[in-house]
Amino acid sequence: MSEILVVGSIAYDTISTPAGKAERTLGGSANYFSLAASLYSKVRVVGVVGDDYAEADYEMLTKRGVDTRGLQKQKGKTFHWTGQYKDDMNEAITLATDLNVFEHFNPQIPAEYKNSSYVFLANIDPVLQLRVLEQIERPKLVASDTMNFWISSKLPELKKVLAKVDVLLINEGEADAITSKSNAIASAQEILKLGPKAVVVKRGEYGFVLYTKEGYFILPAFPIAEVVDPTGAGDTFAGAFFGYLAKQNNGFELATLKQACVQGVLLSSFTVQAFGVERLRKLTWAEVEGRHAEYLKVTNL
Amino acid sequence: MSEILVVGSIAYDTISTPAGKAERTLGGSANYFSLAASLYSKVRVVGVVGDDYAEADYEMLTKRGVDTRGLQKQKGKTFHWTGQYKDDMNEAITLATDLNVFEHFNPQIPAEYKNSSYVFLANIDPVLQLRVLEQIERPKLVASDTMNFWISSKLPELKKVLAKVDVLLINEGEADAITSKSNAIASAQEILKLGPKAVVVKRGEYGFVLYTKEGYFILPAFPIAEVVDPTGAGDTFAGAFFGYLAKQNNGFELATLKQACVQGVLLSSFTVQAFGVERLRKLTWAEVEGRHAEYLKVTNL
Numbered sequence: 001m002s003e004i005l006v007v008g009s010i011a012y013d014t015i016s017t018p019a020g021k022a023e024r025t026l027g028g029s030a031n032y033f034s035l036a037a038s039l040y041s042k043v044r045v046v047g048v049v050g051d052d053y054a055e056a057d058y059e060m061l062t063k064r065g066v067d068t069r070g071l072q073k074q075k076g077k078t079f080h081w082t083g084q085y086k087d088d089m090n091e092a093i094t095l096a097t098d099l100n101v102f103e104h105f106n107p108q109i110p111a112e113y114k115n116s117s118y119v120f121l122a123n124i125d126p127v128l129q130l131r132v133l134e135q136i137e138r139p140k141l142v143a144s145d146t147m148n149f150w151i152s153s154k155l156p157e158l159k160k161v162l163a164k165v166d167v168l169l170i171n172e173g174e175a176d177a178i179t180s181k182s183n184a185i186a187s188a189q190e191i192l193k194l195g196p197k198a199v200v201v202k203r204g205e206y207g208f209v210l211y212t213k214e215g216y217f218i219l220p221a222f223p224i225a226e227v228v229d230p231t232g233a234g235d236t237f238a239g240a241f242f243g244y245l246a247k248q249n250n251g252f253e254l255a256t257l258k259q260a261c262v263q264g265v266l267l268s269s270f271t272v273q274a275f276g277v278e279r280l281r282k283l284t285w286a287e288v289e290g291r292h293a294e295y296l297k298v299t300n301l
Numbered sequence: 302m303s304e305i306l307v308v309g310s311i312a313y314d315t316i317s318t319p320a321g322k323a324e325r326t327l328g329g330s331a332n333y334f335s336l337a338a339s340l341y342s343k344v345r346v347v348g349v350v351g352d353d354y355a356e357a358d359y360e361m362l363t364k365r366g367v368d369t370r371g372l373q374k375q376k377g378k379t380f381h382w383t384g385q386y387k388d389d390m391n392e393a394i395t396l397a398t399d400l401n402v403f404e405h406f407n408p409q410i411p412a413e414y415k416n417s418s419y420v421f422l423a424n425i426d427p428v429l430q431l432r433v434l435e436q437i438e439r440p441k442l443v444a445s446d447t448m449n450f451w452i453s454s455k456l457p458e459l460k461k462v463l464a465k466v467d468v469l470l471i472n473e474g475e476a477d478a479i480t481s482k483s484n485a486i487a488s489a490q491e492i493l494k495l496g497p498k499a500v501v502v503k504r505g506e507y508g509f510v511l512y513t514k515e516g517y518f519i520l521p522a523f524p525i526a527e528v529v530d531p532t533g534a535g536d537t538f539a540g541a542f543f544g545y546l547a548k549q550n551n552g553f554e555l556a557t558l559k560q561a562c563v564q565g566v567l568l569s570s571f572t573v574q575a576f577g578v579e580r581l582r583k584l585t586w587a588e589v590e591g592r593h594a595e596y597l598k599v600t601n602l
Contacts, residue, residue, distance in 0.1 A: 087483050088483075089483070089484075182319070182388050182390070183390075183525075186526040203507065205484070206521070209524070215598075215599070218521045219521060220507070220508060220521055225484055225490065226487070297516075298516070299519055299602070300601055301560075301597060301600070
């Protein structure tokens with residue numbers, strides 16, 4: 001088994017959706033990713049929390065075997081995002097972003113993490129993503145995510161990141177924004193020219209497109225009739241995808257990438273069934289296997 | 302082989318998309334449906350055209366073996382729709398609707414059509430859809446489509462139609478509008494309560510959900526990097542779907558419905574590659590088979 005390093009945000013989120021509201025529920029890309037990836041592989045996490053960060057919230061990760069020595073605790077408050085989903089559960093409306101200690105986050109990779117072979121750069125400033133990569137000795141596989149804010153404000157830096165990553169996992173709208181295309185296939189083709197060997201275009205409730213030079217692959221999401229909160233679905237997908245790749249540890253086989261995407265679909269379908277990380281933290285492997293069988297039944301010809 | 306009757310619109314469309322513009326290109330639900338369905342089964346069409354309707358446009362159908370005796374020619378102009386697609390190719394913006402002879406369309410089913418065993422009610426006034434059904438002796442399978450205009454203006458009449466149809470094929474947004482749900486699975490479950498034994502929720506570039514009491518099935522669309530004009534994709538899907546069902550003529554097997562949906566995906570993927578019916582009218586069976594093999598490759602685990 002290979003060690004995964006994830007660098008991303010740790011947050012408390014206040015979220016309202018048509019299904020209800022959650023106040024200061026645990027969130028952040030690094031938490032979703034770590035909870036998902038730790039079902040497959042050893043995970044090391046780097047992030048920053050404030051002095052309000054609850055002991056139980058560290059424990060949620062350590063209970064799953066996640067190495068949290070890379071979580072810096074700083075004076076001040078933990079990052080707090082306030083958001084809303086209206087009818088379109090595919091689109092979050094940001095009401096407030098209180099960066100707090102996350103504002104001056106400068107990821108320091110602990111010495112004992114520097115030999116990590118799988119590195120996931122969650123959605124943070126591309127300048128910081130580059131700084132993380134400089135601190136890793138010899139990564140075997142690097143994947144990253146990003147968002148519209150960086151695409152519009154730091155595209156040159158983002159392109160430097162893309163030149164160094166093997167896999168980009170990105171939302172469909174963001175893929176289109178990077179490439180000025182309006183179609184997942186066309187965008188993925190352009191993104192491959194920027195460096196990545198594979199792109200996973202995440203389409204929310206419509207699933208994903210996996211695009212590589214060797215071939216591509218498209219499947220829908222696992223259908224959920226009652227979505228409670230879509231927050232973190234993309235980070236959960238990334239965690240399951242990357243966790244599976246690290247567990248298999250057989251390089252860059254298209255067949256492995258396909259199965260990794262399916263794991264992403266399955267785990268993210270649980271995340272959206274409750275607010276924050278509530279469903280994901282209780283998830284058992286038996287539940288994943290049950291849903292896997294159902295997924296094959298409803299998508300395979 | 303069973304005979305399919307389709308009742309729908311015949312139109313000239315003026316369409317602009319990011320890929321260009323087409324003036325008075327041949328369209329209308331009955332044309333798209335008939336061109337697609339006639340690759341599988343015998344088709345009989347009922348509709349209304351004006352005295353400007355070109356001889357060559359009848360011939361397009363008769364060359365494919367479609368029985369056009371049900372096309373009434375009336376004084377005046379053929380229905381003319383003017384529409385536009387901007388960045389979102391999933392959403393048509395109507396600029397003008399010149400109903401012309403279509404305004405007082407009153408479908409008369411020719412005596413020789415009354416024994417049709419497969420009946421497709423394309424998107425027309427639900428009052429007319431009911432009037433069509435009254436004229437058919439003993440249909441074996443009835444399917445229908447509709448649109449937001451009828452959902453908001455004639456929901457009680459539409460529900461009477463749904464009580465009489467076996468399959469509803471409908472866009473995702475329209476399915477949600479009928480049921481006040483915001484999710485294809487939830488909407489499909491509600492629609493089954495209104496009468497249909499199966500619902501096909503069409504999701505444009507994201508494919509479809511097939512939902513029945515016996516099970517459901519979800520797949521993406523065939524990926525097209527350069528969509529020229531999405532007009533008619535849904536009617537093409539319906540034509541291929543229904544044509545395949547009539548050809549198999551084995552009732553209501555889930556396995557048959559699944560394969561019928563795949564035929565819908567394949568044929569509609571050709572329609573969007575050119576304006577109007579241009580790509581569909583030239584389509585060969587060998588092309589469909591080639592794309593079928595590719596589709597299986599990129600969607601099957």
